Amino acid sequence: MAINSIFSFLTPKETKFFPMLNEMSDKLIEASLLLHKLLISTNRTESKEIYKQIKEVETSGDEQINLIFSELNDTFITPFDREDIHNLCERLDDVLDLINSSGKRIIIYNPKQIPEKTIQMSNLIIKGSQAVKAMVGELHTITKKPFYALDQCNHLHSIEHEADDVYEHFVMELFENEVDSIELIKIKEIMQELEKATDKLDAVGKIIKTIIVKYA
Amino acid sequence: MAINSIFSFLTPKETKFFPMLNEMSDKLIEASLLLHKLLISTNRTESKEIYKQIKEVETSGDEQINLIFSELNDTFITPFDREDIHNLCERLDDVLDLINSSGKRIIIYNPKQIPEKTIQMSNLIIKGSQAVKAMVGELHTITKKPFYALDQCNHLHSIEHEADDVYEHFVMELFENEVDSIELIKIKEIMQELEKATDKLDAVGKIIKTIIVKYA
Amino acid sequence: MAINSIFSFLTPKETKFFPMLNEMSDKLIEASLLLHKLLISTNRTESKEIYKQIKEVETSGDEQINLIFSELNDTFITPFDREDIHNLCERLDDVLDLINSSGKRIIIYNPKQIPEKTIQMSNLIIKGSQAVKAMVGELHTITKKPFYALDQCNHLHSIEHEADDVYEHFVMELFENEVDSIELIKIKEIMQELEKATDKLDAVGKIIKTIIVKYA
Numbered sequence: 217m218a219i220n221s222i223f224s225f226l227t228p229k230e231t232k233f234f235p236m237l238n239e240m241s242d243k244l245i246e247a248s249l250l251l252h253k254l255l256i257s258t259n260r261t262e263s264k265e266i267y268k269q270i271k272e273v274e275t276s277g278d279e280q281i282n283l284i285f286s287e288l289n290d291t292f293i294t295p296f297d298r299e300d301i302h303n304l305c306e307r308l309d310d311v312l313d314l315i316n317s318s319g320k321r322i323i324i325y326n327p328k329q330i331p332e333k334t335i336q337m338s339n340l341i342i343k344g345s346q347a348v349k350a351m352v353g354e355l356h357t358i359t360k361k362p363f364y365a366l367d368q369c370n371h372l373h374s375i376e377h378e379a380d381d382v383y384e385h386f387v388m389e390l391f392e393n394e395v396d397s398i399e400l401i402k403i404k405e406i407m408q409e410l411e412k413a414t415d416k417l418d419a420v421g422k423i424i425k426t427i428i429v430k431y432a
Numbered sequence: 433m434a435i436n437s438i439f440s441f442l443t444p445k446e447t448k449f450f451p452m453l454n455e456m457s458d459k460l461i462e463a464s465l466l467l468h469k470l471l472i473s474t475n476r477t478e479s480k481e482i483y484k485q486i487k488e489v490e491t492s493g494d495e496q497i498n499l500i501f502s503e504l505n506d507t508f509i510t511p512f513d514r515e516d517i518h519n520l521c522e523r524l525d526d527v528l529d530l531i532n533s534s535g536k537r538i539i540i541y542n543p544k545q546i547p548e549k550t551i552q553m554s555n556l557i558i559k560g561s562q563a564v565k566a567m568v569g570e571l572h573t574i575t576k577k578p579f580y581a582l583d584q585c586n587h588l589h590s591i592e593h594e595a596d597d598v599y600e601h602f603v604m605e606l607f608e609n610e611v612d613s614i615e616l617i618k619i620k621e622i623m624q625e626l627e628k629a630t631d632k633l634d635a636v637g638k639i640i641k642t643i644i645v646k647y648a
Numbered sequence: 649m650a651i652n653s654i655f656s657f658l659t660p661k662e663t664k665f666f667p668m669l670n671e672m673s674d675k676l677i678e679a680s681l682l683l684h685k686l687l688i689s690t691n692r693t694e695s696k697e698i699y700k701q702i703k704e705v706e707t708s709g710d711e712q713i714n715l716i717f718s719e720l721n722d723t724f725i726t727p728f729d730r731e732d733i734h735n736l737c738e739r740l741d742d743v744l745d746l747i748n749s750s751g752k753r754i755i756i757y758n759p760k761q762i763p764e765k766t767i768q769m770s771n772l773i774i775k776g777s778q779a780v781k782a783m784v785g786e787l788h789t790i791t792k793k794p795f796y797a798l799d800q801c802n803h804l805h806s807i808e809h810e811a812d813d814v815y816e817h818f819v820m821e822l823f824e825n826e827v828d829s830i831e832l833i834k835i836k837e838i839m840q841e842l843e844k845a846t847d848k849l850d851a852v853g854k855i856i857k858t859i860i861v862k863y864a
Contacts (some may be wrong), residue, residue: 289646324604388756397613397829430721505862540820613829 233294233301234356236284240277240308241352244345247273247315252338254319255330267323274316281305295356300427307420308348314413315341321409325402333386334403337379337410344375344417351424358424359431365424372421379414383407449510449517450572452500456493456524457568460561463489463531468554470535471546483539490532497521511572516643523636524564530629531557537625541618549602553595553626560591560633567640574640575647581640588637595630599623665726665733666788668716672709672740673784676777679705679747684770686751687762699755706748713737727788732859739852740780746845747773753841757834765818769811769842776807776849783856790856791863797856804853811846815839 247270254266284305288298322330351358351368358365386407394400463486470482500521504514538546563584567574570581602623610616679702686698716737720730727733754762779800783790786797818839826832 285642286645320600324600325607326604384752384756388758391757391830391834394830397833398607398610398616400830401613401617401833402607426717429718501858502861536816540816541823542820614823614826614832617829617833618823 232287232291233284236280236287237301237304237308237352237355238349240280240284240305241345241349243273243277243280244308244311244315244348245342247277247312248338248342248345251315251319252335252342254322255335255338260326264323267319270316270319274312277309277312281309296427296431300423300430304420304423304427307416307423310416311345311348311413311420314409314416318406318409318413321402321406325406327402327406328399331386331403331407333382334407334410336382337407337414340375340379340382341410341413341417344372344414347371347375348417348420351421355424358428362428362432365428369421369425372418376414376418379411383411448503448507449500452496452503453517453520453524453568453571454565456496456500456521457561457565459489459493459496460524460527460531460564461558463493463528464554464558464561467531467535468551468558470538471551471554476542480539483535486532486535490528493525493528497525512643512647516639516646520636520639520643523632523639526632527561527564527629527636530625530632534622534625534629537618537622541622543618543622544615547602547619547623549598550623550626552598553623553630556591556595556598557626557629557633560588560630563587563591564633564636567637571640574644578644578648581644585637585641588634592630592634595627599627664719664723665716668712668719669733669736669740669784669787670781672712672716672737673777673781675705675709675712676740676743676747676780677774679709679744680770680774680777683747683751684767684774686754687767687770692758696755699751702748702751706744709741709744713741728859728863732855732862736852736855736859739848739855742848743777743780743845743852746841746848750838750841750845753834753838757838759834759838760831763818763835763839765814766839766842768814769839769846772807772811772814773842773845773849776804776846779803779807780849780852783853787856790860794860794864797860801853801857804850808846808850811843815843 250266250270250273254263254270257263257266284301288294288301294301347368351365354361354365387404390400390404390407394403466482466486466489470479470486473479473482500517504510504517510517567581567584570577574581603620606616606620606623610619682698682702682705686695686702689695689698716733720726720733783797783800786793790797819836822832822836822839826835
């Protein structure tokens with residue numbers, strides 16, 4: 217077999233990863249939009265239905281990750297180090313997990329009121345998921361044209377900072393004003409989980425930054 | 433030295449890992465049985481004594497892991513990649529840690545009542561530990577006969593699902609019915625820790641699945 | 649180029665890591681002293697100012713870690729495996745994160761009283777940070793003269809044990825005596841975060857022990 221045909225044989229394998237990672241980032245957007253829908257829902261039956269959908273997205277995300285992992289094992293040449301794709305997948309999975317656990321807490325704690333600030337937080341999660349999708353969509357040219365992706369990394373970092381501020385001010389006020397300790401526990405944990413989701417989105421940005429630095 | 437004698441020289445080193453990992457999985461069963469005993473104990477002095485035993489198992493687990501890690505450093509040929517055994521050990525250690533921290537919370541929070549559902553949870557942890565022992569016992573032939581181990585992986589995954597359900601329904605009811613917020617905090621955290629232990633058991637299954645996929 | 653001059657060209661790169669890691673361990677001491685200052689502060693405005701300084705140290709620690717990581721990518725010969733320095737950095741970063749999150753909780757929860765035991769805990773964190781600095785200062789000769797560093801590892805482990813005891817007894821008493829559930833939540837979480845900081849200090853010791861075992 218000529219060198220050329222070896223490469224044409226290998227290339228399809230390599231380039232599989234990009235659409236697979238793209239699909240994964242679509243799931244992040246889907247889950248974050250559902251989370252927003254859950255937070256503004258005022259009907260318990262509807263809420264439970266929306267959470268079921270979030271759970272389904274999370275489960276399909278797990279399956280997607282497993283697919284990518286078994287591809288990684290079978291593929292001898294990958295666009296980046298196996299380890300980098302592995303880490304990126306785990307960070308993407310973390311985001312889905314946190315969106316799911318935020319949704320789950322809303323359902324099982326069933327707080328009397330959903331504070332406005334949680335919706336603000338879910339908007340930040342949507343924005344962050346969109347930034348992740350934008351970056352992942354550029355992965356195939358990231359080492360040659362890193363500037364757009366680096367912009368998105370910085371954007372994710374500033375989203376995380378904003379979420380941190382929202383969280384801190386909110387919890388400070390919660391402890392000052394909430395007298396019902398059980399409601400306080402519920403709301404505090406839901407907000408904490410939402411804030412962690414923005415941390416994990418920032419962690420995706422950090423991994424991509426590492427990849428850019430490594431291969432640029 | 434003939435090739436054969438080289439192998440006979442190396443083999444003992446390699447096969448050391450299997451009994452060492454077996455001993456580690458015995459500790460999981462021992463700790464999970466003690467946890468069950470702690471949850472049904474109605475005598476505070478006895479409870480403290482049982483927790484002391486759990487702590488001892490956890491400490492001896494740490495030592496076992498250290499032994500395996502230093503073996504790994506000294507051994508040039510291992511049955512699997514060094515990294516896989518390393519990851520497996522860390523996951524086994526996570527289970528022991530969670531069993532220990534569940535037990536610790538029972539002792540230091542000292543809740544007025546231990547709900548029936550925590551005992552149901554500890555039964556799931558026992559079942560999970562037994563599945564882990566069964567898998568670890570097959571590690572030496574796992575790449576040739578993976579089916580039994582894969583069954584156990586699926587079993588661990590369904591245990592984790594069941595534990596998830598038990599946890600979710602329990603916490604939903606707890607928030608609906610418990611009016612003493614301090615008791616609620618205690619019970620909720622103890623249940624959360626027990627549920628995490630089943631997550632970590634499932635994580636052991638996932639690692640073993642990865643190993644099977646990699647070497648099959 | 650002669651072999652010798654290749655080495656003299658490479659050596660400066662290698663030895664960069666030691667002063668960089670030294671600076672990082674200085675940040676641990678700085679942050680832990682600020683945390684102590686925050687815990688004994690009785691003035692809210694002053695407390696907020698001190699926390700701002702902790703946050704600054706944590707941010708500068710993140711930058712330092714990034715510097716070391718990009719050095720690692722550029723450097724072909726490092727004194728230890730890239731991975732070991734990477735792990736060590738992540739553990740050092742964990743300590744700073746926990747000191748920061750302890751400080752943050754003090755500010756955003758604003759408990760009515762800061763219990764004496766939290767100050768005892770911060771003293772253990774200072775001692776632990778000093779032990780880390782002592783070890784990191786010996787890294788360049790650690791494989792030849794490991795005994796001093798091993799002593800510090802054991803010292804860190806006994807600090808972690810002491811912190812565990814302080815934490816357990818404190819939380820047991822807190823649940824027995826505190827009737828204000830919201831204050832209980834605040835104090836419990838602050839203590840938990842302080843205790844986790846001592847865990848992470850111990851984890852630094854464990855990493856260094858692993859390095860010693862590996863290269864000795």
